Amino acid sequence: VREIKVRAEREYTVKVDCSWQTQLAQILVDRKRAAVIVSESMRERLPDFDNLNPEVAIFAIPDGEAGKSQATLLQLWNWLGAAGFTKSDLLIGIGGGAVTDITGYVAASWLRGIDWLAIPTTVAGAVDAAIGGKTAINSEYGKNLIGAFHSPISVFIDFQWFETLSDRDFAAGLAEVVKTGFIADGEILKKVIGLPIAQIRGDRELVIDLVERTIAVKAEVVSEDFKESFHREILNYGHTLGHAVELDTNFELRHGECVSIGMAFMARLQEDLGLINSDLAQLHFDILQGLGLPTVYKRTAWPKILGHMKLDKKSRSGALRFVTIRGVGEVDRLESPDEELLFRAYEKVSK
Ligand SMILES: NC(=O)c1ccc[n+]([C@@H]2O[C@H](COP(=O)([O-])OP(=O)(O)OC[C@H]3O[C@@H](n4cnc5c(N)ncnc54)[C@H](O)[C@@H]3O)[C@@H](O)[C@H]2O)c1
Secondary structure (H helix, E strand, C coil), rough: CEEEEEEEEEEEEEECCCCCHHHHHHHHCCCEEEEEEEEEEHHCCCCCCCCCCCCCEEEEECCCHHHHHHHHHHHHHHHHHHCCCCCCCEEEEEEEEEHHHHHHHHHHHHHCCEEEEEEEECHHHHHHHHHEEEEEEEECCEEEEEEEEECCCEECCCCCHHHCCCHHHHHHHHHHHHHHHHHHCCCHHHHHHHCHHHHHHHHHHHHHHHHHHHHHHHHHHHHHHCCCCCHHHHCCCCCHHCCCCCCCCCCCCCCHHHHHHHHHHHHHHHHCCCCHHHHHHHHHHHHHHHHHCCCCEEEHHHHHHHHHHHHHHHHCCCCEEEEEEEEEEEEEEECCCCHHHHHHHHHHECC
């Protein structure tokens, strides 16, 4: 088991490459009551917890974004109320980012904050969603609009969960790993370049190393700058356009796939602006395409994409802003670039 410390509003440990069941049994020893929140499709993969003390209740919620809803939140609150959940009880989210996000938010809001534990079962959940203290549910008006900062007491990453992920989901999770390579850890890029997804998945030590490196960077950035601000923003490389694509596809593409398109766009934009050379721009495409991630989107979607990016900017009451790199690990910002320039870069990653 390898341990990574995160100093957010509380300090906690991410245990990488652990047995989640062993860790859970240990943590439950001092608790009177605990409940697991899990998505319906993952429910059958849980053991019955009979041997654990205290007893663990299980609450299944709809899969994916549908589970991060106000309706689910209300059910969970009512259920905690009926069960008489107190400050000393523990909530446990076992699933992808959607499950850990709502578990964290229920924990944040119940009794103004009870303890929770994140057991991510997807790559995206392990390297991103479960780290950093952001919890949320969706509103009719947009994704993640209702949320709070409320870190888990610990995160248990057990790689056995990843075995059942599709190559598509595995690769989508790796998009955040690749992003971390570009903004902070060039070793990541060296390790994944030229390797097809099957080969990465087949190399357990490599997967552990990639996950660990990515978490270490996020943990460091978050620890330095817990609430949303300038430094934390570097994690959004490729995300300005990525989020806009995500909205446009109506969630048909995975988050990581949209971020991949967003990074491809940044590669061309930065190349056009002379911020990076053509080799570094090409490296983006070689790595992302090598993993089977998309680097092209619909040309006709541009007006909507630009609109979404501007709305995103309005919600932050700032300028249209992109996280840029000048080299691997050298991060900068680009504010209010010319729209014509943006479109020229978009043309190169759309058809
Ligand atoms: N809080 C944060 O900082 C943060 C950061 C990034 C993403 N997120 C959130 O995370 C969510 C995306 O997370 P995700 O990509 O993990 O998607 P997800 O949680 O929607 O899971 C995707 C699907 O995979 C299934 N699944 C989960 N684990 C599996 C496994 N081991 N094998 C097979 N199937 C499995 C799930 O049931 C679901 O149907 C989004 O809601 C996003 O907003 C939050």
